[in-house]
Amino acid sequence: MFIYPSSLRHRKSSVPRATAYLSQEYRTPAWEQRKLGELSSEFKSGEFICADNVSESGSYPVYGGNGLRGYTTTFNHEGLYTLIGRQGALCGNVNIADGKSYFTEHAVAVKANHLNNTTFLYYLFGTLDLGQYSGQSAQPGLAVSNLVEVEAMVPDKAEQKKISRVFKTVDSLITLHQRKYDKLCVLKKSMLDKMFPKGGSLYPEIRFAGFTDPWEQRKLSSTCEQLSRTINPLETPNEEFTEYSMPAFDNNETAETVIGNSMNSLRKIVDRPCLLVNKLNVRKKRIWHVPRPEANAVCSSEFVPFSSHSSDLSFIKISLLSERITAYLESCSSGSSNSQKRVTPEIIMSSEIIAPSLAEQRRIGAFFDRLDSLITLHQRKLELLRNIKKSMLDKMFV
Template structure:
């Protein structure tokens, strides 16, 4: 029993050199209620948004005459934000690491009374795993959000590591957040660049010339129907006739799962599938607003696709370029206008409608340059998106395993 109790006082993962159990402390030994007011006249530009703990330079709309009654928030203070959601069942605490500021008096604020490593407490006090058992016993329902009962909160107990361990944990999560922010910024910039290039590298407003072109291309673009430059893949197979055979299936769920084709056996597919035996585009017929358009440059062996896709190839056009064209808002609006069905989510277009779509295209050589440019851009966007997902998953796991 003593060994089990000892294990309960330490986190699952720790930095080397830290072996002591975390110390059980009453929150009243660590914090006190903060009712300090804005008596030294900080302006509205020092208003802190409690949700994000960042300065709102425009203030929050409050009249200047009310600012002296605002609460003064100093570095390390924590504010209780009582809105509940799936992540925070009873509300949450947000630590002020932005600097001295003010906040609306309707929020409850607490101030540390012992030395703390704020980079640790920023994550620790915000953790649903750590705080949920405490907030269960120290909050009550309010008119618009949960309210903190400070007297009850300060009676609750919490396990706290030593200051040196706080510093190591805080530095780790700060570094992780810096990496997440870095990749988020790169991802956002690439998305903005892509949007700008899509606007400038394709003609608009009836013109046959784009605003930006690769050197050496000057000829006007031409309007063409998809059917004049692409051919549908029409061969089908009944997988149930070979129930134990493995297939690579391009399906709607597989598309939604980061465009990752699935390996399935024949008896798991209960209807005909189209054979995918060459480089092609798969255009989904259902709910075209979702823009499920899948470029398959090198099909896997024994590949098939769902009948919800219209597969087509081309010998005279670049499929990367065609995909970009079909993803345009103009084509999506056209396909939507031709869809039919009982509800928006179940509306479909026919293969004939898809093949009747009109695109504006340059020479094959220019198509290839444009297609390769956007393929590279999409690869970079996907790279940073996956790094973001990985880092967020690492952070989520470590927040669970490094706190008691």
């Protein structure tokens, strides 16, 4: 269950201990192996509450096996507690609650004793994969009697507090960027609703100053043209190409450098600003805007590439991502399952969009480009902080 430092792995001792170092120069007190029950002054399940007594708002939060369930008018615990989900597919997940709260029978409430820190227990429990101790049945469950016997390595309380402060700081940053990300996503959804006409109208609800003309309905083929030039990379097997492919799209839209002999079919040449629309599983809305193609660039057959001299590509992308266009493409798709349903280039180009003048398109396109950049920025910061936290959890616990 536990991995000890290499110096201890082959040492036979009746009381296994781990030696922890905070630096190369100073030896800190050794971490000690303890049962979870020995770390706690309280370790028991909550109490049943009728679903009718849980609502979307109320005086006190209600925590179940998977975290916050809602709110109610009473509480059964007060103070700081670590919670372990004890039932269901997510049993063993860990949450933390502070203040007056109601814990249901599906949550195990744990409070540290005077020698330990409750916040530290929250982070410790998250590293122990407690779900592995659930019963092997159709409805997995954790018994308190088993959990209190689980053993873990812990430092003294002073070090526990220091470790907790580090992770609380990281969690605060994660929460901050998550809130910013969520707010930006809500703003984008609202702006998409208000800045594009709906219900048969040719006028959006809000517009940039100076634009008053009605929008026009047109087919994509009347304003865009497909990129049709192809190349066979196998004819230049040692040449390097920049390839826009689905794996590259899913990897933060980062094009890949590939060698000709690694590509076994014709590729479309991407030699000007364009949109790449994925033909497969249109519900996922995979559209790649390439404003400045890389040198010697090509795209895989999964994409339909097209450009335009009379429309703004950022605006066209936003238009194609609308639910109306997605529903149209889905209705015209063919295939055995949702993930395999595909559309032809002709169907994509037959999509009907509603568009204003080119000048207004550019203003709208630039607005959503900026919004998407901010969303991506916070999304990447979230991913970075979560990776940092995961790495720290791996390295700061024995």
